[in-house]
Amino acid sequence: MSEWVLETQSISKSYGGVKAVDQVTLRVKKGSVTALIGPNGSGKSTLFNIISGVDKPDSGRILISEKDVTGYPPHKLFQMGVYRTFQNPRLFFGMSVLENTLLTVKSPGDNPLAALLASKWLKHELNIAEQAKEILEMFSLSEVYKNGASEISGGQIKLLQLAMVLMANPRLALLDEPIAGVSPHLVPIIFNALLRIREQGKTLFIIEHRLHELFEVADWVYVMGRGKLIASGKPSDIVSNDMVKEEYLGSSMV
Amino acid sequence: MGIYIILTLSLNLEYGYGGQPNFGQALFYGMGAFMTAILTSNLLFVFAHYPSANICTITSLVQRESIAASNPVATLLAWVISGLVSVLVGALIGFAASYPALRVREEWYLAMVLLVAAQIFTIIFSYDASLGCGFDGIAGISNPFAWLTSTSIPILNSSYAFPSIYAGVIALFAYLCYTLTERLTSSPFGRLLKAVRDDWLAASTLGKNVNAIRAQVMVIGSAMASLAGWLYVYYIGVANTADYTSSFTFSIWVMMILGGYANNRGAIIGALVLTLINELTLVGSTLIQAYIPGFNPSVVNYSKYLLESLLLLILLIYRPKGLLKESRIRTPAYTVFKDGGEEQ
Numbered sequence: 001m002s003e004w005v006l007e008t009q010s011i012s013k014s015y016g017g018v019k020a021v022d023q024v025t026l027r028v029k030k031g032s033v034t035a036l037i038g039p040n041g042s043g044k045s046t047l048f049n050i051i052s053g054v055d056k057p058d059s060g061r062i063l064i065s066e067k068d069v070t071g072y073p074p075h076k077l078f079q080m081g082v083y084r085t086f087q088n089p090r091l092f093f094g095m096s097v098l099e100n101t102l103l104t105v106k107s108p109g110d111n112p113l114a115a116l117l118a119s120k121w122l123k124h125e126l127n128i129a130e131q132a133k134e135i136l137e138m139f140s141l142s143e144v145y146k147n148g149a150s151e152i153s154g155g156q157i158k159l160l161q162l163a164m165v166l167m168a169n170p171r172l173a174l175l176d177e178p179i180a181g182v183s184p185h186l187v188p189i190i191f192n193a194l195l196r197i198r199e200q201g202k203t204l205f206i207i208e209h210r211l212h213e214l215f216e217v218a219d220w221v222y223v224m225g226r227g228k229l230i231a232s233g234k235p236s237d238i239v240s241n242d243m244v245k246e247e248y249l250g251s252s253m254v
Numbered sequence: 255m256g257i258y259i260i261l262t263l264s265l266n267l268e269y270g271y272g273g274q275p276n277f278g279q280a281l282f283y284g285m286g287a288f289m290t291a292i293l294t295s296n297l298l299f300v301f302a303h304y305p306s307a308n309i310c311t312i313t314s315l316v317q318r319e320s321i322a323a324s325n326p327v328a329t330l331l332a333w334v335i336s337g338l339v340s341v342l343v344g345a346l347i348g349f350a351a352s353y354p355a356l357r358v359r360e361e362w363y364l365a366m367v368l369l370v371a372a373q374i375f376t377i378i379f380s381y382d383a384s385l386g387c388g389f390d391g392i393a394g395i396s397n398p399f400a401w402l403t404s405t406s407i408p409i410l411n412s413s414y415a416f417p418s419i420y421a422g423v424i425a426l427f428a429y430l431c432y433t434l435t436e437r438l439t440s441s442p443f444g445r446l447l448k449a450v451r452d453d454w455l456a457a458s459t460l461g462k463n464v465n466a467i468r469a470q471v472m473v474i475g476s477a478m479a480s481l482a483g484w485l486y487v488y489y490i491g492v493a494n495t496a497d498y499t500s501s502f503t504f505s506i507w508v509m510m511i512l513g514g515y516a517n518n519r520g521a522i523i524g525a526l527v528l529t530l531i532n533e534l535t536l537v538g539s540t541l542i543q544a545y546i547p548g549f550n551p552s553v554v555n556y557s558k559y560l561l562e563s564l565l566l567l568i569l570l571i572y573r574p575k576g577l578l579k580e581s582r583i584r585t586p587a588y589t590v591f592k593d594g595g596e597e598q
Contacts, residue, residue: 053459075461078460079461084459086456091456092453095448095452096582099582099583102442102585109441109585110446110462111443115442115443116434116437116438125442125585126587126589129591133590142591146588168461
């Protein structure tokens with residue numbers, strides 16, 4: 001088994017002549033926390049879209065554990081172990097917290113014929129509900145489990161996203177700004193949640209602007225600027241990299 | 255009544271739960287009806303050892319009715335076979351209809367595709383007499399229990415027994431469809447349907463094969479609509495394109511919207527309310543015709559469209575989500591928690 005969960009080879013993607021992602025080649029090590037940083041519009045989310053199959057690259061290849069998965073639809077990539085969260089959380093807001101959590105797991109009752117016979121899926125349903133209960137407790141969400149996902153706070157939504165990652169048990173989780181937009185006192189709570197996921201041996205690939213906190217947990221950092229990969233290294237190297245400072249204008253680094 | 259319930263349940267499964275706006279409900283319903291009428295007409299002659307004939311002639315119509323009144327084996331056999339084939343054909347057309355559904359990202363294009371398909375269906379069957387006897391339709395499809403009158407069984411051979419029995423059969427099928435949809439929707443499959451309806455992209459990033467799920471729901475929904483068509487033809491005795499117009503489709507939509515999206519009980523209530531309006535206006539127009547000579551009964555007859563629209567408008571203002579609220583998918587998963595998931 002390869003030590004690289006994810007490899008992208010010269011991925012490019014243009015929108016109407018603008019190169020959103022330009023020849024990006026990077027690798028994510030198994031079991032690592034890898035950060036992807038860069039100013040707004042540098043192509044980070046587009047890259048995530050391509051890796052998770054939401055968008056197709058114009059050129060280049062994507063490998064998941066050495067298997068070429070370029071052009072796979074999102075549901076196939078999920079089955080390969082790629083989980084993706086969105087910058088603007090895309091939960092099922094008409095459904096409960098518990099239902100959202102259960103949706104990350106494949107059930108034998110997903111098949112309409114099996115769905116008619118409760119005996120085919122009941123045991124599995126109760127098992128995953130137990131598991132969901134544990135995970136929701138871990139993320140302090142067990143009190144709101146039957147609330148609609150639209151009825152919980154923004155911070156709870158972020159936590160639910162992470163609970164769903166843990167529930168889905170992916171090989172690689174692509175987290176698009178898991179902390180951004182929450183009130184400051186929630187930041188350490190969400191970070192703890194991230195650490196919990198890492199403890200379970202998951203590989204995390206994170207887009208985030210809160211560099212201070214991120215660099216404490218990250219093993220490796222990639223920096224993008226205007227669609228290109230401009231630097232990579234250990235967090236300590238990145239902090240002292242002039243090019244990165246320039247791209248970021250030093251604002252959040254100081 | 256039971257037929258409307260089945261149709262509303264079917265549409266509610268497709269749109270209320272699955273988010274697939276089927277504006278071609280009449281197509282699947284009508285296909286079931288015509289498939290039934292064509293098959294029955296031919297099968298009756300085969301089973302009763304008559305020489306095959308043109309099913310559109312008056313002679314063949316009389317022959318069909320006499321077979322149905324005297325030969326229970328042939329009648330019931332034709333009834334069952336035409337039912338099975340209609341459901342199968344409905345499922346197949348549903349599968350075919352899901353093909354464009356998978357290619358249009360914006361689901362309302364699907365609505366247009368199906369609306370047009372339903373129009374094409376009525377036009378072809380109206381103008382091409384070789385398929386379904388044109389504008390006259392295929393008549394002479396007797397009640398499958400009409401032969402009871404020729405038996406010597408007391409009570410059952412009276413002229414009101416067989417319609418009651420068939421009404422019971424329709425009610426039974428409506429009940430079966432309700433149980434079926436209720437089981438389907440309160441399961442992980444129901445959860446999946448709602449997920450795909452609310453955000454198909456998010457559902458696909460959670461490993462859900464959106465195309466397959468959309469195809470499945472269209473197949474089930476249209477098979478149910480065809481089942482209703484089969485039941486209806488044997489009830490009304492004729493398959494006529496005038497019964498399968500797009501305005502009929504919209505009546506079913508009103509029933510669904512009235513009852514409430516993604517609520518199977520709501521679908522039944524919606525169907526009941528609208529059927530009631532239909533019946534009342536019909537009775538009203540008959541009464542007026544009888545007591546006030548010279549008064550145009552159409553005024554009352556057509557008032558049902560006014561009433562339907564008015565009801566829809568009032569509802570959209572005060573209860574835009576229908577009479578009954580969308581029910582949460584309550585699988586036993588909730589029982590794992592302390593309070594068992596009881597609503598507060």
